[in-house]
Amino acid sequence: MLTFRVEKLVPGGYGLARTPEGVVLVKGALPGEVVRGEPKRKKGALFLEAPEILEPHPERYPKPLPPSADLPLVYEAQLPLKEALVKDALERIARLEAPLAPIRPSPKALAYRTAAQYARHPLGGLAYRLPESHELYPLEEDPLVAEPLAWALGVLRLWPLPTEEVALRGSLLEGKVLLGLIGGSPEALKRPAKALVREGFAGVVWAEPSPKGRFRGRVTPLAGERTLLEAFGPLTATVSVESFAQVNPPAMGLLLKEARGLVLGGKRALELYAGSGLLSLLLSPRYQEVVAVEISKEAVRRGEMDRKRLGVENLRFHRGDVREAAGLGAFDLVVVDPPRAGLSPEVRAYLKETRPREVLYVACDPSTWARDVGELAREGYRLAFARPYDFFPFTHHVEVLSLLRLGEG
Numbered sequence: 001m002l003t004f005r006v007e008k009l010v011p012g013g014y015g016l017a018r019t020p021e022g023v024v025l026v027k028g029a030l031p032g033e034v035v036r037g038e039p040k041r042k043k044g045a046l047f048l049e050a051p052e053i054l055e056p057h058p059e060r061y062p063k064p065l066p067p068s069a070d071l072p073l074v075y076e077a078q079l080p081l082k083e084a085l086v087k088d089a090l091e092r093i094a095r096l097e098a099p100l101a102p103i104r105p106s107p108k109a110l111a112y113r114t115a116a117q118y119a120r121h122p123l124g125g126l127a128y129r130l131p132e133s134h135e136l137y138p139l140e141e142d143p144l145v146a147e148p149l150a151w152a153l154g155v156l157r158l159w160p161l162p163t164e165e166v167a168l169r170g171s172l173l174e175g176k177v178l179l180g181l182i183g184g185s186p187e188a189l190k191r192p193a194k195a196l197v198r199e200g201f202a203g204v205v206w207a208e209p210s211p212k213g214r215f216r217g218r219v220t221p222l223a224g225e226r227t228l229l230e231a232f233g234p235l236t237a238t239v240s241v242e243s244f245a246q247v248n249p250p251a252m253g254l255l256l257k258e259a260r261g262l263v264l265g266g267k268r269a270l271e272l273y274a275g276s277g278l279l280s281l282l283l284s285p286r287y288q289e290v291v292a293v294e295i296s297k298e299a300v301r302r303g304e305m306d307r308k309r310l311g312v313e314n315l316r317f318h319r320g321d322v323r324e325a326a327g328l329g330a331f332d333l334v335v336v337d338p339p340r341a342g343l344s345p346e347v348r349a350y351l352k353e354t355r356p357r358e359v360l361y362v363a364c365d366p367s368t369w370a371r372d373v374g375e376l377a378r379e380g381y382r383l384a385f386a387r388p389y390d391f392f393p394f395t396h397h398v399e400v401l402s403l404l405r406l407g408e409g
C-alpha cells in the first residue's frame with residue numbers, strides 16, 4: 001500500500017505522481033491530493049484505478065457527478081488545468097514554445113451535453129457503463145445533460161424497454177430529443193417506440209449492436225423524426241442520434257465564430273474528417289470550391305441536407321476514407337478535425353506532399369495534435385494560432401482550435 005501526493009493532471013485524465021516505486025497514474029485524483037492505494041502494473045506503467053483520497057483538493061466539487069466526470073473540481077479551477085494539458089503537450093511532444101491564446105470556457109458548466117448513452121440496468125432503469133469495463137452504475141440523474149435529455153431520462157427510467165443500451169441526442173434549438181434503442185428486436189420495439197413518440201420523443205430508431213462501434217451496424221427507423229435542427233453559433237445544422245455531432249453546440253458555436261476569422265480565403269479548400277461539414281459550410285463563402293471528405297454515410301446525408309437548405313452551391317461532399325486524400329489534388333486550405341488518434345499517417349504524408357498554404361486543425365486530443373503539429377512544424381509550417389476550448393466541463397477532455405501557416409506569411 002502506498003501513500004503519496006498527486007503532482008499534475010496528464011492526458012487521459014490521470015493524476016501523475018512520482019513515488020519511490022516509480023511514476024504512478026491515478027484515476028480520479030486531482031493535483032495536490034494525497035491518495036492511498038495499491039498501484040498495478042499495466043503495459044509497463046503503474047496505475048491506481050480506485051484510490052482512497054486522504055487529503056482532498058480544497059476545490060473538489062461537492063455534489064454527485066457521473067463516473068465519466070473525471071475532473072470533479074469547481075468549474076473555475078478546471079480551466080487552468082486544461083490549459084496546462086495543452087501547453088504541456090505542445091512543449092513536451094511538439095517541442096514548440098508557441099504562445100497559446102487563453103482557454104475559452106463552456107457557456108454552461110452543467111446541463112451542457114446534448115448527447116449521451118446509457119446501459120439498461122438488469123434490475124430496471126438506466127445505468128452508466130464505466131469506461132473500458134462492463135461494470136454498471138445505477139443512474140439517479142445526470143447533472144451534465146441539457147434539459148431535453150434530462151426530461152428523456154425521467155421518462156426512460158420508468159420504461160422496461162428490452163434493449164441493451166439507449167442513446168439520446170437533443171436539440172437546444174428545437175427543445176426536442178431523439179432516441180436510439182441499441183439491441184433487442186426491432187419488431188418487438190415498434191409499438192413501444194410509437195408510444196414513446198406520443199409521450200414526447202421526436203423520433204426513435206433501432207440499431208443493431210456492432211463490434212465496430214455504436215450505429216456502425218444496421219439501423220432501422222421505428223417512429224417519428226430522424227433528424228433535428230440545432231444551432232452551432234453562426235450556423236444551424238441537422239443532428240441525429242446515429243452519427244457524430246459536437247455534444248456542446250454553444251461551445252462549438254464559439255469555436256466556429258473564431259475559426260471563420262482565422263483563414264486567409266482562396267480558391268480551393270478541403271475538409272477531412274468532415275462529419276456533416278460544419279466547417280466547410282462555415283468557410284464556403286471564403287473559397288471558390290470546397291470539398292468535404294467523410295466516411296459516415298449518415299453524416300454525409302445530414303451534410304447534404306444542410307448544404308441544400310442553406311443554398312451553398314460551391315461545396316461538394318465526398319463519402320470516402322481520408323486515407324485516400326492523395327487522389328484529390330492540392331488545396332489552399334486543408335481543414336482537419338480527426339478523432340482522438342489524430343491524423344492518419346496517410347493524411348500526414350498527403351499534407352507534406354501537397355503543402356497547402358494553411359492547415360486549420362481542430363483537435364479533441366492534445367497529445368496527438370501536438371505530435372501532428374510538431375511534424376508539420378518540421379516541414380516548414382508555423383503554428384500561427386492555438387486556443388484551447390472547453391467543450392466538456394467536469395472531464396479532462398479539451399478541444400483545441402489551431403491554424404498552421406506555411407513559412408512566415
Ligand SMILES: C[S@@+](CC[C@H](N)C(=O)[O-])C[C@H]1O[C@@H](n2cnc3c(N)ncnc32)[C@H](O)[C@@H]1O
Binds near residue numbers: 244275278279295
Ligand atoms: C471529431 S469528428 C469531426 C466532425 C466535424 N468536424 C464536426 O464537428 O461535426 C471526426 C469525424 O471523422 C470521421 N472519420 C473518422 N475516420 C475517418 C476516415 N478514415 N475517413 C473519413 N472520415 C473519417 C468520423 O466519422 C467523424 O465524423
